[in-house]
Amino acid sequence: MPLISFTDKGLYCEQGNFYIDPWQPVDKAVITHAHSDHARGGSRAYLCHRDSLPLLKLRLGPYNYQLVEWNEKVILNEVIVSLHPAGHIIGSSQVRVEYKGEVWVVSGDYKTEADGLSGIFEAIPCNTFITESTFGLPIYNWKPQQAIYHDIQNWVRSNELANKTSVLIGYSLGKAQRLLKAVEEVPGNIYVHGAIWNVHETLLQAGFKLPAVQRITPDTPKEAFKGSVVIAPPSAEGSLWMRRFASYSVGICSGWMQVRGNQRRRNADAGFALSDHADWNGLLQAVKATGAEKVYITHGFQSVFSRYLNEIGIDASEVKTEYGTEDEETQSAN
Amino acid sequence: MHSFAQLIYTLSGSTKTNEKLQALVNYFAHANEKDKVWVIALFSGRRPRRTVSGTQLAVWCAELVNLPMWLFQECYHTVGDLSETIALLIPEKTNGSTQHPAQPLHYYVEKFQQLEKAAEAEKKLFILQSWLELSSRERFVFNKLLSGTFRVGVSQKLMVNALARTVQLDANVIAHRISGNWDPSTTLFSALLSEQSTQTDLSKPYPFYLAYALEGSLTELGEPADWQAEWKWDGIRGQVIKRNDQLFVWSRGEDLITEKFPEYTILQSKLPNGVVIDGEILPYKNGQVLNFNVLQTRIGRKNITKKHLQEAPVGLFAYDLLELNGEDIRHLALAERRAALEELIGMLQLPWLQLSPIVTFSNWDELTTIREQSRAINSEGLMLKRRSSAYLVGRRRGDWWKWKIDPLTIDAVMVYAQKGAGRRSNLYTDYTFAVKDGDKLVPFTKAYSGLTDKEFAQVDAFVKKNSLEKFGPVRTVKPELVFEIAFEGIAASNRHKSGVALRFPRISRWRIDKPPDEINTLDDLKKMLELYGK
Structure with missing residues (x-):
């Protein structure tokens, strides 16, 4: 059983019995950030970064929220969980999951350039890295x-x-x-x-x-x-x-x-072209900096990015998730 | 290059005609003389000849930025434009870089011309160097010029109007002076716009007068007696010019196509000097106008063989007479020009040179009935011209109208989708459609247009949901969405699996009401071919 598996409710850690950014209500949800495709209501308990709390309350309403600082360790049935800055929006975090010395990191959404608001992205060494790929094509390179x-x-x-x-x-x-x-x-x-x-x-x-x-x-x-x-x-x-x-x-x-x-x-x-996501070089640097032996690619240009990683010697596979569409893109004006 | 790239971005970024006009006026006021001549040339369809292939550019760029070719292709499919893909892939110049500063527009275009016959290595060197010295925007425009795909969303008319403001000349006069044969690399701005230009260039055609589609009802046109009706022919609109014992044939796209139609050579001796005829080049055999498809087999060929001449013979249907005895007679009333034209054509006695027949009618209802026969004689409908009208410049409302017949339609299901280009970049907007043949689906046409932006977005979402992301541009889609496809004509084709080729296919509406098992069949298509494809 892998430490994190891909289920129809979302990314699931069986050993710790929690989900990361699930798209259906669950018992325990670890939330990377407050955008609507990652943070959904209805779960019994949430774990998030302190700065995400006011935003989650605004968007999801009152729930049972457990707050942590970056780098603070929480132990869930012998699984060590901690959040680390992702630089995407205020409060946005990567989720580090460790069990018996094996480390997985779920990136959520991230950008590698410091924007002065959202914390500075930190590359976390791990065995397996699950990364987004919203702008995973080399035509996407941002100006500073x-x-x-x-x-x-x-x-x-x-x-x-x-x-x-x-x-x-x-x-x-x-x-x-x-x-x-x-x-x-x-x-x-x-x-x-x-x-x-x-x-x-x-x-x-x-x-x-x-x-x-x-x-x-x-x-x-x-x-x-x-x-x-x-x-x-x-x-x-x-x-x-x-x-x-x-x-x-x-x-x-x-x-x-x-x-x-x-x-x-x-x-x-x-x-x-002002983005809150990593550009092509940002994604590549992030993946390389984790030193991961295995990389899973979620929402974005997953087939392209994983094929390229495989060609440069990094074992990568694509994963289908329901991330990638913020509500604001589709909702009507009010 | 900086100010030209700026101009192109302003023009393509704006949807307001006045803003575009102003941008052009500003450009003409400040640009250097040589660049101005090139801008006139580029905006009137005189693109520089392509000196390198798109594939060469793609390979050189991938090599320069060290990316595998498949990844370059993926980028290209997402951007939908080769020039832009390259512009985005090459990193921006950093401050304090040692690259040369960018040169003006004419430097690059003329350099392409000089390099046309040069060895590949020499071309490559120049192109790579230019890519690195230009900014991303300039690089984009440079690539457009280089690959011969330069097109701007600006009509020639708008450019002419901007020029008219800059040089204080009438727009119609300018339109005429910049028509025809001139070489932007050797023509001076002042000489191009001088009166002499029309006198020294024997081949110079007149700007074509074009009609809008009829708006409103026929009765609004007034008295039927004031109008001349003709069939609207589906061929190549052209001008035949004989001056100083030389013959020139121009297409409406202002291409000199004299060599493509050896049939017309005899006009060099037969036509009197100082004559310009406006007409339609049509496939024509034994007194019958043939399907446009027949002509398509020989357009675009470099060499016209005997076989082409036998299988796809052309005629000329004369519409109008613009010059007689070396005199511009465009200001005369249509009725007078027509009389002169009839006399001229009658005198020539050439079986393939016909007057475009006048359709006689006494009231609008009668004309409406006559129009129903259009398809049977391979015509697209009717043209209505006011008998008192002068021959104007460009597309105008009021005196000339085209009144086309309704297109043919068929209901089909979407089976493949591909991402579009330009403003449809990264959206699935190019579709292939199929009809039923028993249990099978037979793809028979592609269509790219006819949906609103909102509908395109919905279909795009459907495609993304109902097909797995794979490599390469084409996605197979669950055959579920039904569309009505409209088209102007149908012809037999052995290049297509379905055995038919359609003319101007487009989506006429999304049949949300129709399930895929109720679409038309291959037999329906074959019946249409039988009826209209001859």
């Missing part, structure tokens, strides 16, 4: 965060000159907070969509320092948006909600913007 922030700032300034509202589109949890950091340096007001406001308030209450923003309500005067920055989730894109901005420019912030076709398809005025 600073350079992208710079592009965003320039774009905002040029919109300001044209008296246009800059509408930046990004996930409300993760991307939106990074965007705030990016636009903070350009003087002017920042308005946010309700979904982002909720996350923002939750994080402020939890003690995170974020730039001041104003919530957009039906009463916000339209005049206020002229020349300002608006941050909204993907569901707002192209919806009636956008009508309140008279003259605006839309900038979509996502790793998928690396390819022109995606940008054109979404009718964006600008696309910024």
Whole structure:
């Protein structure tokens, strides 16, 4: 019996009797991070990082949550479980599972570049590494965060000159907070969509320092948006909600913007390839740094990435999971 | 190259015509003279000839970035564009790099021309060097130019309008001056736009007048007597020019195709000088217009053999007369031009050179009935032209309308899917469809268009769910989704398993209401072939 097996409910550790990011309700769920494809409600007990707690409460509601710090060991029926920074969003963690000297690490979602908010990704030596592969193709190589922030700032300034509202589109949890950091340096007001406001308030209450923003309500005067920055989730894109901005420019912030076709398809005025996932080189470095003898590849370009790893001498196989689609991609605007 | 790459990104990133126009006006105001000439050439379909193959570029890039070829291919299928794939795979120049700075546009394009006959190693050296000295955007544009796949989402009309603003000339005049035969590498910007350009180039065609599809009802057109109706023919629209004892044949895409139609050579002696005829090049035998498919067997061939001439003989159906006795008569009313054309064609007495017949009708209802016969004579429908209309430039509303017949349709099930290109990159949008043949499904056509973005997204999700991710571009899909496929024509084909080839197939609607076992059969297709494929 492998230490972690792939079941129809999710990644399961039989010895410790717990699941990692299960997609169905279970007795004990270890949660890597608060995005909806990884954290689902209905389980009896949850184990997560301290910083994930307010976000999980916001998204899943009240449950039995057990909190840990990074590197803190929890023992579940002789299995040593600990969380380690994944650098994906606030609170995001990799899960290290050890039993009788054998170590498995489940990456969850991760990025290798430090974003100043989410903790710094740590490569954890292990025997078996289960990694995501969202951007597992060599065409995905990100510019440094600073350079992208710079592009965003320039774009905002040029919109300001044209008296246009800059509408930046990004996930409300993760991307939106990074965007705030990016636009903070350009003087002017920042308005946010309700979904982002909720996350923002939750994080402020939890003690995170974020730039001041104003919530957009039906009463916000339209005049206020002229020349300002608006941050909204993907569901707002192209919806009636956008009508309140008279003259605006839309900038979509996502790793998928690396390819022109995606940008054109979404009718964006600008696309910024700002991602919370590791790029191709990031994935390769992470896999190599774990020194794992066996690598399992989940959501993303799993066949391509595993074939490539096998060719460079790393034993890899693909695994089908239900990760990879954040709700915000499909849910309608509100 | 920087400002040209910037221009291309602005043009392709914008959906607003005014923004595009402004970007072009700005470009023409600031770009260097040689680059401007190239931009006019590129935006009017005068692409540089391809000097290296896509495969060579792919192999060189994979080698440069040290990736296995299969991985390069995977990247290509996801991006959907070779030039962009290469642009993304090569790492960006770092600050303080020792590479040369990028050169202007004309430097690169003219270098391609010089290298056309050079040895492969020399081409490779130049290309690798350029890749490294250009930024990712510039590299993308460079590759587009290099691989002969340069296309922009900007009409020639828009470019001409921008040019008109820059040089303070009428757009119609510019459209004419930049038509025809000129070499961007030796033509000066000022000379190209001068009046002389139309006088010195004997081959210069006139810009074609094109019609929009009829909008609204026929009665809105007014009196039937004010209109001339003709069949709309499905061939190659062309201009035949005889000036100074020389004959030129142009296609609507502004390609000089004189050599492709040896049948027309006799016009060199027969036509008077100073004549330009607008007409349709059609497959034509024993007084009958044949299926377009017949012509397809000889277009694109470098050498036309005797066999081609026998099996796919062409005629010319004359629509209009644009020049007579060396004089531009486009401003005259259609009725006057037609009279002159009839006289000219009548005088020539060539069996394959016909006037496009006028369809006589006394009221709109009668014309509606006549239109039903279109398919039987291999016509696509009707053309309506106002008798008083001048011959205008480009696509215009008002005086000329095309009124095509409804397409043929068949219900089919999707069996394969492949990722699309351009704005459909990384989405399964290219489908293959099958009809039933007993228990079997027989693939018979591909179709790429006709669904909304939302529908494409739904089908994409279905494909991703219902087929395993594998290598290579094509996915076999559970035969479950039924679509109505519309097409303009059908012909026998021995290259296709189904035995038929369709003309302009596209998805006309998603038949969510129809289960896959109720789709059409191969027999249905064969009946259509029997009816319309001759």
